Structure formats: structure tokens, C-alpha cells
Amino acid sequence: MKRNLSRDKVLAFIILGLFILIVPLLMTARSASKELDTLKAKQKELASLSREYRTLKENVDFVEQRPSLSQIHGVANALDTISSSLGIKGKIKSVKTVTTREVAGSMTEESAEVLIEKVTLNELVNLFYRIGDAPMILSMKRVSMKKSFENPEVLDVTMTLAIFTKK
Amino acid sequence: MKKVGFVDIKSKSADILSGNIYVFAGGPGNYKLESVTEYSSDHPLSLNTSDISDFTLSLPVRLLNFRVLNLPFSEREKLQKIVPFELGGLILEHADNVVFDVVVLGQSGDRFDVLVTYTEKAVLQKMLSALSSANVDPLIVTSIELQVSVSGGVDGLATRLVTHEDLTQDERIAAALNELRDPTLNMRTGTLARTRETEKVKKKLKRTVALLIALALLINSYLIFEILTAKSEASAVKKELRTLYTAVFPAEKRITDELYQMKSHIKETKEKGDVLVGVRPLQLLLELSQKTPRGVVFNEIGFDRGLVTLKGEATSMNEIDGAKARLSEFLGDMSVSDIRPSAGDKTLFTMVAKGRR
Numbered sequence: 001m002k003r004n005l006s007r008d009k010v011l012a013f014i015i016l017g018l019f020i021l022i023v024p025l026l027m028t029a030r031s032a033s034k035e036l037d038t039l040k041a042k043q044k045e046l047a048s049l050s051r052e053y054r055t056l057k058e059n060v061d062f063v064e065q066r067p068s069l070s071q072i073h074g075v076a077n078a079l080d081t082i083s084s085s086l087g088i089k090g091k092i093k094s095v096k097t098v099t100t101r102e103v104a105g106s107m108t109e110e111s112a113e114v115l116i117e118k119v120t121l122n123e124l125v126n127l128f129y130r131i132g133d134a135p136m137i138l139s140m141k142r143v144s145m146k147k148s149f150e151n152p153e154v155l156d157v158t159m160t161l162a163i164f165t166k167k
Numbered sequence: 168m169k170k171v172g173f174v175d176i177k178s179k180s181a182d183i184l185s186g187n188i189y190v191f192a193g194g195p196g197n198y199k200l201e202s203v204t205e206y207s208s209d210h211p212l213s214l215n216t217s218d219i220s221d222f223t224l225s226l227p228v229r230l231l232n233f234r235v236l237n238l239p240f241s242e243r244e245k246l247q248k249i250v251p252f253e254l255g256g257l258i259l260e261h262a263d264n265v266v267f268d269v270v271v272l273g274q275s276g277d278r279f280d281v282l283v284t285y286t287e288k289a290v291l292q293k294m295l296s297a298l299s300s301a302n303v304d305p306l307i308v309t310s311i312e313l314q315v316s317v318s319g320g321v322d323g324l325a326t327r328l329v330t331h332e333d334l335t336q337d338e339r340i341a342a343a344l345n346e347l348r349d350p351t352l353n354m355r356t357g358t359l360a361r362t363r364e365t366e367k368v369k370k371k372l373k374r375t376v377a378l379l380i381a382l383a384l385l386i387n388s389y390l391i392f393e394i395l396t397a398k399s400e401a402s403a404v405k406k407e408l409r410t411l412y413t414a415v416f417p418a419e420k421r422i423t424d425e426l427y428q429m430k431s432h433i434k435e436t437k438e439k440g441d442v443l444v445g446v447r448p449l450q451l452l453l454e455l456s457q458k459t460p461r462g463v464v465f466n467e468i469g470f471d472r473g474l475v476t477l478k479g480e481a482t483s484m485n486e487i488d489g490a491k492a493r494l495s496e497f498l499g500d501m502s503v504s505d506i507r508p509s510a511g512d513k514t515l516f517t518m519v520a521k522g523r524r
Contacts, residue, residue, distance in 0.1 A: 011376060015380060015383060018383035021383075022383065022386050022387060022390065025387055025390035028390075028394050029390045029397065032394050032398055035397070036404065039404040039408070040404060042425075043408055043411070045426060046425055046426050046429055049426070049429045049430065049433060050412075050414075053415060053429065053432060053433050054415070056436045056437060059440060059444065060436055060440045060443060060444070063440075063443045063444055064443065103442050103443075109442070125452065137443060139442075139444060139445030140448070141445050141446065141471075142446065142469075142470065142472070143446055143469065144468070144469040144471075145467065146466060146467035146468075146478075147466050147467070162445065
């Protein structure tokens with residue numbers, strides 16, 4: 001009888017233990033499932049970000065890989081080279097160097113404020129194209145164009161132009 | 168309707184049992200006699216017992232033994248405990264070999280006269296086995312003859328028990344009904360107690376316990392399986408994350424959080440790109456020339472670090488709204504401000520957009 005009772009007690013403890021065990025297991029299962037969901041979301045985001053990174057990197061590399069022409073020194077020189085065939089040399093009223101600084105570790109940036117007066121839209125488009133396609137790292141930081149006060153058919157343009165040279 | 172059977176044994180010895188089986192139908196306190204069947208352990212029983220829910224067995228007093236004890240209490244539980252010791256000194260058999268029950272006869276002062284009815288276990292077992300072969304398993308073992316003897320009072324009880332007069336059939340049936348309502352005694356106790364119900368309950372309990380264990384094991388196994396699957400999947404995803412990251416940055420050795428480090432690289436590259444690439448007004452000028460509606464003229468255009476400022480004039484507010492809607496197709500977060508009239512019945516405005524979409 002006593003033996004039976006203790007056997008029953010053991011059995012009751014086993015059942016109770018098994019049911020109690022459900023609680024921590026359930027919590028662990030939920031936490032594991034939550035962790036998995038987080039990781040899956042992270043994986044999705046990382047895949048999208050890695051695509052974005054590759055595109056960005058390609059663009060930056062494309063600019064960086066442009067040759068740095070040794071005979072060109074400064075924005076004025078670069079602008080002179082670019083605009084020589086456009087026939088707007090005389091319209092460039094001023095080129096004022098603003099700053100020279102080190103950027104991206106191994107490059108020097110020289111920026112200058114450029115004032116061009118009375119250019120036609122066609123000449124301006126050609127200038128922008130030449131700057132974008134220049135055989136050196138030439139970048140427009142800021143551009144402002146407005147109708148000329150004297151002749152609304154032409155434009156006065158102010159831009160901040162930067163040239164990057166490798167050390 | 169519930170049916171109960173009452174086995175009234177009249178035989179003089181326990182070797183061959185004989186008597187009648189009364190079948191009553193109805194409910195407790197409201198039984199009606201349905202049939203009387205003769206019974207003998209020598210012959211097969213002609214009664215169909217399958218629809219009879221329970222049986223009560225009545226033994227003749229000549230197969231029972233009696234002792235009268237004078238005890239200071241009358242509680243049944245106490246009596247059941249003390250009687251084996253009292254009986255041990257009064258009977259030839261060992262008290263463990265007999266099965267007994269008690270009937271409180273009366274009180275004299277603070278003491279009680281208790282009638283102990285007993286018989287040998289082996290004898291009762293033999294009778295129960297004989298009945299069992301006829302598919303009769305009584306729940307209660309009593310005696311209608313004892314009931315009649317006891318109902319006459321304490322005086323002359325011993326004489327009545329020894330010289331018990333034969334009861335008529337009707338008297339026996341009436342006594343049987345009384346026994347069904349309130350049994351005088353029940354000697355089917357202890358090791359001879361009917362265990363059919365208990366066994367049934369035990370069996371059900373065992374099945375329940377087994378099912379509970381199986382259910383708990385099933386739930387636990389399922390949860391463990393879920394945990395293991397999730398962990399293994401998480402480990403695979405972690406590996407994929409690392410592979411994805413190292414594919415982009417093969418030279419990087421210190422990797423703690425792929426996503427955070429990737430965001431940091433993007434931020435760094437964007438900053439570098441902003442410095443090197445600058446603004447690109449050509450594409451925007453092309454789109455402006457294609458999308459600007461008639462009636463809207465831009466006088467001044469500015470590009471500065473992703474911010475596009477368009478100053479112009481229009482002939483009406485509707486045209487400004489139209490221009491905003493069309494330019495919003497390729498310029499993000501566009502807002503119109505500084506709207507004011509100008510000479511020549513025109514409206515001046517300023518549009519600011521946060522770069523290209």
C-alpha cells in the first residue's frame with residue numbers, strides 16, 4: 001500500500017514536472033522563433049543594403065578612377081581647358097578660390113566660386129556636359145542660374161566648382 | 168428501469184448452495200418484485216443476469232457465527248478496529264481468517280451491546296466463487312434471517328439465532344426489500360470486498376495518467392522540435408548573413424554586426440560620393456524642359472547638396488499646382504512658398520524640393 005502510494009506520488013510528480021516543463025520550453029520556443037524572425041528581417045535588409053552599397057560604390061569608383069591630369073592645376077586651369085572649345089571663355093567673369101582641403105584620405109580638394117555671365121542655355125548645357133565628362137575629378141558643389149537682368153534670353157550663372165587631385 | 172437481484176441462500180451447508188433469487192425493479196426505496204428464480208449451485212442458472220445491475224447475497228444464520236461484546240463505544244469505525252482484537256480471544260480461528268461485521272444491539276448505561284457476526288473467509292470465498300460461476304457477483308453480503316432475529320430485540324436473541332424459525336416466502340421477500348433499503352450488515356469487506364468498481368476506476372485512472380503523460384510528452388517534444396528547428400534555421404541565416412557581408416567586404420576581418428557595419432559603410436560611401444560627385448544639373452534641366460507646363464516660367468534655378476530651388480512665375484495658381492504635381496514625379500518632398508503677385512498680372516513663386524526621387 002505504502003509502496004503503491006509512493007509510486008503514485010512519483011507518477012504525479014513526473015506528470016506535474018512534464019507539464020511544468022512546458023512553460024520554459026514554450027518561452028524558449030517563442031524566443032527562438034522571435035530571434036529567427038529578426039534574423040530573417042535582418043537578412044532581407046542586408047541583401048537590399050548590399051545592392052545599394054554596390055551601386056554607390058560603383059558610382060564613387062567611377063569618379064575616383066578618372067585620371068588626375070598632372071598638367072592641370074586648380075579650378076581656373078581646369079575650367080580654361082574645358083571651356084576653350086565652347087567659346088565662352090570671355091563670359092567667365094571671375095574664378096575665386098574658396099578653399100583647399102584634404103578629402104577621402106588621399107585626395108586634395110580645391111574649390112572655387114565661378115561667375116559666368118550672359119551664357120545661352122545651350123552653352124550652359126555644353127559646359128555642364130563637359131564638366132561631368134571631364135578627364136579629371138571635377139565636381140559642381142553648388143549651381144545657381146538666373147535670367148540676366150539686361151537680356152532675359154541669356155543666363156548669369158554662379159557655381160562652386162571643386163577639383164580633386166590625388167596626392 | 169434499474170433491476171437488482173437478491174440471492175437468498177437457504178441451504179444448510181456452504182458446499183452446495185441453494186435458494187431463490189428475487190429480482191426487483193425500480194429505484195432505491197421503491198423496489199417491486201419482478202420475478203423469483205430458483206437457484207442451486209448444482210444446476211445452471213436459468214435467470215438472465217445481464218440486465219441486473221447489482222446483487223445482494225443473504226446467508227442463512229446457520230452458516231454464520233455470532234459473539235456478543237459489551238463495549239464502551241458504538242461508532243462503526245472504532246468497532247471495526249477493535250473487534251478483531253476482542254474476537255481473537257473469543258474464537259478458535261485466527262481473527263485474520265474470518266470476515267465479520269457488527270450490529271449495535273442496544274445500550275446499557277455507558278456501554279453498548281454489540282453483535283459480531285462472522286464467518287470464515289474461506290467459506291465465504293467458496294460461496295462467492297460458486298455464485299461467480301453463475302455470473303453473480305454480489306456487492307453486499309448480509310442475512311435476512313439475522314435481520315428478523317435482531318428486529319425482535321436483545322431479549323431472547325441468542326435463542327432466536329439458534330432456533331430460528333423458518334420464514335415464509337413472503338416474509339423473506341419483505342425482509343429482502345428491507346435489506347435492499349438498509350442492509351443489516353455487510354461482510355463483503357476487507358480482502359473479500361468487491362473490487363470491480365475500484366478496478367474500473369483504477370483502469371480509467373491509469374489510462375488518464377498514460378494519456379496525460381503522452382500529451383505532456385507530445386507537447387514537450389513538439390516544443391523541443393520547434394526550438395531545435397528555429398535554432399538550426401537561425402544558425403543557417405546567420406551563416407548566410409556572414410556570407411552576404413563577406414562577399415561585399417572580403418577583406419574585413421572584424422565582423423560583429425553585419426547590418427550595422429553595412430549601414431556604416433553605406434554612410435561613409437555616401438559622404439564620399441557627395442564630396443566627389445557633387446550636383447548633376449543636366450538630367451534635371453532636361454526633365455524640367457520636358458515636364459514644365461505651359462504658362463510657367465522659371466527665372467532662377469539653384470542646386471545645392473540635394474536641394475533644388477526653383478523660382479519662377481505663372482499666370483495662375485492652377486498652373487503652379489499643375490507644375491508642382493508634374494515636377495513631383497521626379498523631385499521629392501516638393502513645397503511651394505513665397506507666392507506673391509508681380510507686375511503684368513502674374514504670380515511669383517518659389518519651389519523647393521529635396522533632390523531627385
